[in-house]
Amino acid sequence: MATYSRLPGSVALITLQNPPVNALSAAVRQGIVDTVQRALKDPKVTSVVICGQNGKFCGGADIREFAGPMLGPPLVPMIHAIEAVDKPVAAAIEGVALGGGLELALGCHYRIAHSKALLGLPEVTLGLLPGAGGSQRLPRLIGLTAALDLITTGRHISAAEALKLGILDQVTDNNVVDQAVEFVRRVAGQPLDSRRLSTLPCPPDVDSLLDKAMVKVRQRSRGALAPVACVQALMAAASLPYTQGMEKERELLTTLFNSGQARALQYAFFSQRVVGKWSLPSGASWDNSAARPISKAAVIGLGTMGRGIVVALALTGISVVAVETQEKQLAEASQAVPAMLQREAGRRGLATPPGVISFSSNLQDVSEVELVIEAVFEDMSLKLQVFRHLTSVCRPGTLLCSNTSGLDIDQLAAVTQSPGLVVGMHFFAPAHVMKLLEVVYGPRSSPEAVATAMQLGKRMGKVSVAVGNCPGFVGNRMLKPYLEQANFLLEEGATPQQVDEALEEFGFPMGVFRMSDLSGLDVGWRIRKEAGLTGPGVESTRTRQGRRYSPLPDQVCEAGRLGQKTGRGWYQYDGPGGRVARSDPWVHIFLEAYRAEHDLVARSIAPEEILERCLYALINEGFNILQDAMAAGPEDIDAIYVFGYGWPRHHGGPMFHAGQVGLGRILERLQHHHHNHPDVPHLKPSTLLRRLVAVGSPPVQKWREFINKERVHSQL
Numbered sequence: 001m002a003t004y005s006r007l008p009g010s011v012a013l014i015t016l017q018n019p020p021v022n023a024l025s026a027a028v029r030q031g032i033v034d035t036v037q038r039a040l041k042d043p044k045v046t047s048v049v050i051c052g053q054n055g056k057f058c059g060g061a062d063i064r065e066f067a068g069p070m071l072g073p074p075l076v077p078m079i080h081a082i083e084a085v086d087k088p089v090a091a092a093i094e095g096v097a098l099g100g101g102l103e104l105a106l107g108c109h110y111r112i113a114h115s116k117a118l119l120g121l122p123e124v125t126l127g128l129l130p131g132a133g134g135s136q137r138l139p140r141l142i143g144l145t146a147a148l149d150l151i152t153t154g155r156h157i158s159a160a161e162a163l164k165l166g167i168l169d170q171v172t173d174n175n176v177v178d179q180a181v182e183f184v185r186r187v188a189g190q191p192l193d194s195r196r197l198s199t200l201p202c203p204p205d206v207d208s209l210l211d212k213a214m215v216k217v218r219q220r221s222r223g224a225l226a227p228v229a230c231v232q233a234l235m236a237a238a239s240l241p242y243t244q245g246m247e248k249e250r251e252l253l254t255t256l257f258n259s260g261q262a263r264a265l266q267y268a269f270f271s272q273r274v275v276g277k278w279s280l281p282s283g284a285s286w287d288n289s290a291a292r293p294i295s296k297a298a299v300i301g302l303g304t305m306g307r308g309i310v311v312a313l314a315l316t317g318i319s320v321v322a323v324e325t326q327e328k329q330l331a332e333a334s335q336a337v338p339a340m341l342q343r344e345a346g347r348r349g350l351a352t353p354p355g356v357i358s359f360s361s362n363l364q365d366v367s368e369v370e371l372v373i374e375a376v377f378e379d380m381s382l383k384l385q386v387f388r389h390l391t392s393v394c395r396p397g398t399l400l401c402s403n404t405s406g407l408d409i410d411q412l413a414a415v416t417q418s419p420g421l422v423v424g425m426h427f428f429a430p431a432h433v434m435k436l437l438e439v440v441y442g443p444r445s446s447p448e449a450v451a452t453a454m455q456l457g458k459r460m461g462k463v464s465v466a467v468g469n470c471p472g473f474v475g476n477r478m479l480k481p482y483l484e485q486a487n488f489l490l491e492e493g494a495t496p497q498q499v500d501e502a503l504e505e506f507g508f509p510m511g512v513f514r515m516s517d518l519s520g521l522d523v524g525w526r527i528r529k530e531a532g533l534t535g536p537g538v539e540s541t542r543t544r545q546g547r548r549y550s551p552l553p554d555q556v557c558e559a560g561r562l563g564q565k566t567g568r569g570w571y572q573y574d575g576p577g578g579r580v581a582r583s584d585p586w587v588h589i590f591l592e593a594y595r596a597e598h599d600l601v602a603r604s605i606a607p608e609e610i611l612e613r614c615l616y617a618l619i620n621e622g623f624n625i626l627q628d629a630m631a632a633g634p635e636d637i638d639a640i641y642v643f644g645y646g647w648p649r650h651h652g653g654p655m656f657h658a659g660q661v662g663l664g665r666i667l668e669r670l671q672h673h674h675h676n677h678p679d680v681p682h683l684k685p686s687t688l689l690r691r692l693v694a695v696g697s698p699p700v701q702k703w704r705e706f707i708n709k710e711r712v713h714s715q716l
């Protein structure tokens with residue numbers, strides 16, 4: 001709703017009230033319509049200020065309403081009515097003015113903001129465009145170039161930047177409502193025509209800026225519709241009168257609104273928030289478990305991951321003891337880390353935190369810290385050695401975390417004096433940049449340890465997801481069947497390019513083989529060796545540990561082709577460290593020889609089969625993970641894939657995508673592929689998938705409840 005009060009001096013104050021962000025729900029829109037009418041009719045009122053309750057102007061349209069029929073007064077005429085008022089109307093912006101919130105402010109005649117406010121049109125991130133006149137008013141106010149940037153990126157900008165761009169009339173460090181009231185009193189009676197943005201001309205697109213932008217956006221958006229529609233809306237603004245521009249805005253919005261992509265992106269918005277409200281099978285959860293404050297931490301091991309973790313911690317202001325026992329590595333890290341810190345702080349617009357990192361080669365130096373993150377080589381015996389040492393060196397109560405990407409947290413906990421204080425903190429490379437953090441709880445991890453790691457992740461700006469302790473946790477466990485299918489497809493006749501192109505066409509930034517070349521083929525080889533699947537002494541067969549196995553990636557790796565770092569892998573590069581992948585005749589000859597050796601007849605494989613085999617195998621493992629209670633709900637899996645594995649956000653995440661495709665269809669195709677490949681257990685449909693289909697394929701939002709009920713009745 002919106003409240004109305006008349007302040008001394010003939011100013012009407014309209015306050016939006018819809019906690020927590022004053023989103024423009026039907027009730028708020030109705031409240032605005034009513035209060036604006038009241039201000040208009042009241043002869044004693046000469047000017048109006050619109051503000052938001054509790055220090056937040058407005059977070060935009062109420063995204064939750066998008067799931068149902070739109071009720072209440074529509075936004076577009078509501079904003080037009082404000083613009084048409086013949087008394088000055090000012091928006092007093094505190095906290096946020098985002099999406100429809102900024103569009104409401106653009107309909108006001110003046111905009112005054114607090115210096116800490118954030119403004120933006122983030123609709124593109126929800127699969128939409130600014131559909132309440134924003135795509136037409138903003139370029140009229142700040143020009144095409146700046147509007148294009150804000151609308152196609154959806155980025156939030158500071159009040160200072162908004163002032164510079166001309167979006168704001170005034171920025172204040174004081175009470176913004178008081179300043180706005182003073183402002184409108186001052187301008188009362190002045191002509192308003194030039195303040196009505198819809199009546200101003202839009203600058204024409206003289207340099208074909210928008211055509212060029214369209215080419216770039218199409219290249220970058222990898223199938224996402226909204227960025228393209230945003231440019232189209234700006235083209236309309238630049239070439240059509242306002243009313244026709246608004247018609248185009250509406251037409252584009254309707255198309256986007258009804259697209260699966262908008263639903264997927266809105267789901268992704270909420271799943272990012274759902275995972276913050278974590279819960280464990282024990283009943284411990286975000287609202288009943290207290291996190292410890294952390295001000296001193298240590299990182300053990302200063303390879304690529306360790307260095308990134310040091311930077312991520314230091315950026316929060318935590319003082320970090322960075323330990324590396326190999327002198328050469330330590331010397332390199334103590335040069336590299338401060339430079340990384342400075343670069344990352346600059347990128348985030350922050351001052352470099354002074355002197356928060358100390359380097360050491362001595363594990364004894366971690367004795368005073370509150371939390372340690374071990375980031376040594378992915379080798380269980382080495383990690384066990386480090387944990388044994390830590391538990392004897394650290395003071396009682398220190399949290400011991402491992403950055404393992406899939407090893408058993410419980411085994412590490414077992415060698416410490418306080419197993420309850422051990423959790424996994426699985427970062428993704430580069431650790432100071434990537435948003436995802438898997439917080440891995442073992443059977444003995446205490447709620448306090450999980451809460452502290454989750455809280456620390458949040459402080460570092462990560463999307464932290466609590467996951468159970470199983471080989472590969474959630475992300476890498478699902479990756480295994482995905483990679484396995486890609487290798488099988490090569491055996492059956494596909495080329496690395498064909499597999500990669502199908503996945504990139506779906507929206508992944510990189511296909512399996514390009515990704516493998518980037519991260520290094522030796523990484524997977526070592527993990528398979530640790531699992532006893534490859535290495536000296538393991539027989540070179542296509543069946544290992546009782547199931548189909550493809551030795552292809554082992555053989556490529558063993559040929560010294562480690563990927564980009566050696567200039568050769570699944571592709572060839574200009575040289576070691578080269579980035580541009582080119583098809584390599586060696587790989588094609590190698591694949592032909594391999595197939596001949598194993599009596600495999602190459603067949604032509606369609607992109608649809610590539611997608612089904614890779615994605616449905618991955619999705620199937622997601623169902624197994626839910627069934628095993630290793631993730632609390634589908635949102636957790638989806639957030640992990642979107643933020644850590646390049647799953648295209650406009651497909652919501654693997655589990656959301658399964659719902660979009662139809663669970664019945666996924667089940668039927670898995671059955672088909674499993675029938676053709678009975679020696680591949682990952683293609684055998686999960687019990688949970690079968691149960692969901694049996695009860696009529698409920699929407700993804702209902703799965704969590706269904707799983708909990710099934711568990712109670714021991715159906716899973």
Ligand SMILES: CC(C)(COP(=O)(O)OP(=O)(O)OC[C@H]1O[C@@H](n2cnc3c(N)ncnc32)[C@H](O)[C@@H]1OP(=O)(O)O)[C@@H](O)C(=O)NCCC(=O)NCCSC(=O)C[C@@H](O)CCCCCCCCCCCCC(=O)O
Pocket residue numbers: 020021023059060061062063064070075096098099100101103122123126128129130131132134253254257258270273274
């Ligand atoms: C605002 C934030 C920056 C705050 O961040 P913070 O970290 O402080 O807090 P949280 O993110 O945790 O959020 C707290 C809480 O609030 C919920 N929430 C936040 N924003 C919204 C919102 N806009 N709506 C609903 N709920 C919101 C959030 O979920 C949390 O709740 P929880 O229960 O989970 O704790 C940050 O929250 C943020 O960034 N928010 C989103 C800002 C945003 O993206 N705004 C844009 C919204 S879209 C929009 O405004 C569209 C406009 O252009 C209007 C378009 C017109 C639409 C008209 C529709 C007509 C349809 C036409 C087609 C017709 C179809 C046909 O005819 O067929």
